[in-house]
Amino acid sequence: MMKFKALAIDIDGTITYSDRRLHFLAAEHLRNLGIPVVLATGNVLCYAAATSKLIGLGGKVISENGGVISTGFDTNPHISESMEECEKAFSYLSNRFDLIRLDGDLRKTEIALRRNVNADDLQASLEGAGFYIEVIDTQFALHIKSKKVNKGTGLEKMASLMDLDVSDFIAIGDSVNDREMFEVAGYGIAVDNADPGLKLIADHVTSMSFGEGTVEALQILCRRDFF
Ligand SMILES: O=C(O)COP(=O)(O)O
Numbered sequence: 001m002m003k004f005k006a007l008a009i010d011i012d013g014t015i016t017y018s019d020r021r022l023h024f025l026a027a028e029h030l031r032n033l034g035i036p037v038v039l040a041t042g043n044v045l046c047y048a049a050a051t052s053k054l055i056g057l058g059g060k061v062i063s064e065n066g067g068v069i070s071t072g073f074d075t076n077p078h079i080s081e082s083m084e085e086c087e088k089a090f091s092y093l094s095n096r097f098d099l100i101r102l103d104g105d106l107r108k109t110e111i112a113l114r115r116n117v118n119a120d121d122l123q124a125s126l127e128g129a130g131f132y133i134e135v136i137d138t139q140f141a142l143h144i145k146s147k148k149v150n151k152g153t154g155l156e157k158m159a160s161l162m163d164l165d166v167s168d169f170i171a172i173g174d175s176v177n178d179r180e181m182f183e184v185a186g187y188g189i190a191v192d193n194a195d196p197g198l199k200l201i202a203d204h205v206t207s208m209s210f211g212e213g214t215v216e217a218l219q220i221l222c223r224r225d226f227f
């Protein structure tokens with residue numbers, strides 16, 4: 001059995017309850033795992049970094065769906081150049097839909113929206129408009145994001161910064177924005193509340209949901225010596 005060297009794990013819907021409250025037992029299991037743990041989220045850097053600090057992890061985070069990557073607290077993040085096209089797509093869509101932006105000016109590389117409109121309708125409206133942009137729904141927010149940037153490209157970048165191969169990682173997640181991370185990691189685990197499409201590409205699906213699913217996954221990984 002190949003030994004994995006690190007874990008990349010989603011935040012919302014994976015180490016939380018359904019209402020985004022942190023699942024303390026999942027956090028404790030992550031803290032005691034004994035290998036590097038990278039938090040990978042669609043949320044902003046300060047959210048990801050604070051979560052890493054409060055859990056007791058080392059500050060390695062992938063935020064904004066791979067757009068902003070940090071290898072530790074108080075280090076300069078790696079920021080993708082994708083906000084300009086997202087802003088153009090947002091302006092184009094704002095003329096057609098009632099869009100409500102989230103996170104104010106905290107976001108550097110993509111735009112998050114309240115889920116008051118349907119992502120598929122926004123995506124359909126962009127077809128033929130010449131944007132290399134996608135609109136995804138994570139069940140927590142809509143994201144207007146570059147197709148060039150995702151948690152998979154973020155994990156590849158993080159792996160190279162950690163002198164690891166991306167296949168050295170196990171990935172755990174719940175949503176459509178975890179797909180590319182599963183595609184590049186060596187092993188992918190979906191919690192039971194996960195998006196059906198993510199479950200189809202996962203190597204394992206837990207029987208439990210949300211944070212309980214992550215506790216179940218980490219117990220299995222440790223019991224079967226995956227690390
Ligand atoms: O920011 C979101 O929409 C969801 O965040 P997540 O990637 O941590 O689940």
Ligand SMILES: [Mg+2]
Nearest residue numbers: 010012013175
């Ligand atoms: Mg999630």
